[in-house]
Amino acid sequence: MTTARGGAAFTFVHAADLHLDSPFVGLSKAPQTVRDRLRESTFAALQGLCTLVRQERPDFVVIAGDLFDAADRSLRAQLRLQRALADIVSTGSAVYVVHGNHDPESGRKAKLDWPEGVNVFSSGDVECLPAFNRAGELVAHVYGISYATAAVSDNLALRFHIREGAPFHLALLHANVDGDAKHDNYAPCKLEELSASGFDYWALGHVHDRRVLREYPHVVYPGNTQGRNIKETGPKGAYVVSVSDTGRVAMKFRDLADVVWQEAAVSIEGIGTEQELKHRLLATAEKVQADAAGRPVVARFRLEGRGSLHEKLLQPNVADEWLEELREWLGVPEETDGWLWPDSIVVRTGGVWSLESVSGEEGFLGELLRIGLSVANDEALTRTLLEEAAEALATQPRLRDWLQKRTYEERSAWVRQAMELSASYLREGEANDGA
Known part of the structure; x- marks a missing residue:
């Protein structure tokens, strides 16, 4: 379904949940190389976003909250973001930003100036700003509101209202749609409310899984740009969204993650010896590395299926022993790309009987x-x-x-x-x- 808009075509990038300077807790046993690479990974993903903008040359960029990982944001995170946004606007792309629950307006921050061309929505009320293409034509109204404090329980979506005068209306919001149980229920709203609001595109943040909840009107979560733990596996990045002069929306996802988190299944079905399990673990590790296309990987190996090794795997400390040996086989990660660090081995197997x-x-x-x-x-x-x-x-x-x-x-x-x-x-x- 498309709508005749009578406006010029344009392109924008939709990103969210950068979580700059995330601490990556729970990795005390990981080698220093792994910890250092993860500590820099959110910044590397930010650089990936800059590279994406230079390559795609969108008319503007929207970032839907949680640019920082903590309300009292680190100085280095603020300086790196300032530099990155200056890089983006230097290419001719404007930037529109809202703050979310991790980086609300009330958080402690340095006195830094945003580069010209960066528009940060306040927390007072929903604001409406014009967005132009590179030819200087008005192509959209962009609406947004930031969080004043970390815990926002109001339905902010109800405050968004169309202002006539633009051919396309884009709402920028950090929110939990339909009460996703995996995320804090901040700025809760319903998909039916967003769908009936009259907006053409809801650029959402907060949920770290990439999701297109609806098309025409589009309601979209791009997910975060860098996975931060084993629950945030697979590709992470941003959407490049092209809007035609008739209102047709085309979306391309671009993977920006510097380090890939992955969970890999290893079945014990059909094997009866530890040697066979070793072969399967190593073969799976090799495949995980190949799928990452040269990027570092932090992986959880999930033993599953039914087989005669089940009882042995349930013995105390056996999974830990397998994990230590797997780490030995794969070797200590070096300061190069392509390494794999086994984060854990979990046993989800069953006996030969059900x-x-x-x-x-x-x-x-x-x-x-x-x-x-x-x-x-x-x-x-x-x-x-x-x-x-x-x-x-x-x-x-x-x-x-x-x-x-x-x-x-x-x-x-x-x-x-x-x-x-x-x-x-x-x-x-x-x-x-x-x-």
């Missing part, structure tokens, strides 16, 4: 699994069970918040893993009793 099949047996184990499966298959029961089991942890605010954000799929998987472990121990006990 829980469902054993649950049909008579006796204690069968009854235990029948009860467990009924819980795992019921969202309310799963939540109740885990809340009761973790009651002692609920006194810790950060742990409580983390548990509350877990999805039903994650909670159900925990219950099934617990059943797998219980079944393995009980089976082992029965075998020993009969020996």
Whole structure:
């Protein structure tokens, strides 16, 4: 579906969630080379954005919040951003920016001047600014509002209203659409509200997964420009958006990540020895490196499938031993591209028998699994069970918040893993009793 606009064609870049100077916590055991490269990776992705602008020569760039990782932003992050934005506007592309929950207006910041051509929306109310193409023609109105403080609970989308006089209307907003449980519910709004607002393109930030929620009108999350942990895997970058004189929108995603986070599955099905598992781990590591096309990779290896190695993998410290050996085999990353650092190995395997099949047996184990499966298959029961089991942890605010954000799929998987472990121990006990 397109609309006849009667305006000139133009191109813009949509980026969000730069998170400059992210600390990358939880990597104390990683070599210094890995830590140093990750520490610089958000800045490298920013440079990638500058390179993208020089190559594509868009008419303007929009950045939808969380340019910095912390409200009290580091000086080096501010200076690097100032330099990068000066680089972008020197190519003839204007820049439009809003601040989000990580970098609200209330945060501590240095007294630096934005380069001419950089437009930063305030937190007072939604502002409307004109956007021009390189020929000087008005091609769009760009609307935006920044966060005043970190925790914004108001539906900011309701404050956006079209101002006539431009052929295209672009709304720049840092928000959680339809209450994504994986992200804090700041500036919550509904997709149906955005769709009915009259805007042609909602340039969103906050959700770190790349998503096109709707087309015509377009409602788009580009994701962040650099993954920051093992939950932010795969390509990360920005969209290059071209709008024709008839309103047709064409989008191209460009990967800007300097370091790739990846989760790789390794199946134990069909193998019965540790030597075979070693071969699969190394073959998977080789493929992950090849897919990264020369960029550094931080990877989690997920052992899955059903097989005879399942019980051995559940033994205490076995996964840690495999991780240490895998790191030894791959070697210490050097200060060059193309290295792979195994972040972790997680065991998600099952025995040669399925829980469902054993649950049909008579006796204690069968009854235990029948009860467990009924819980795992019921969202309310799963939540109740885990809340009761973790009651002692609920006194810790950060742990409580983390548990509350877990999805039903994650909670159900925990219950099934617990059943797998219980079944393995009980089976082992029965075998020993009969020996």
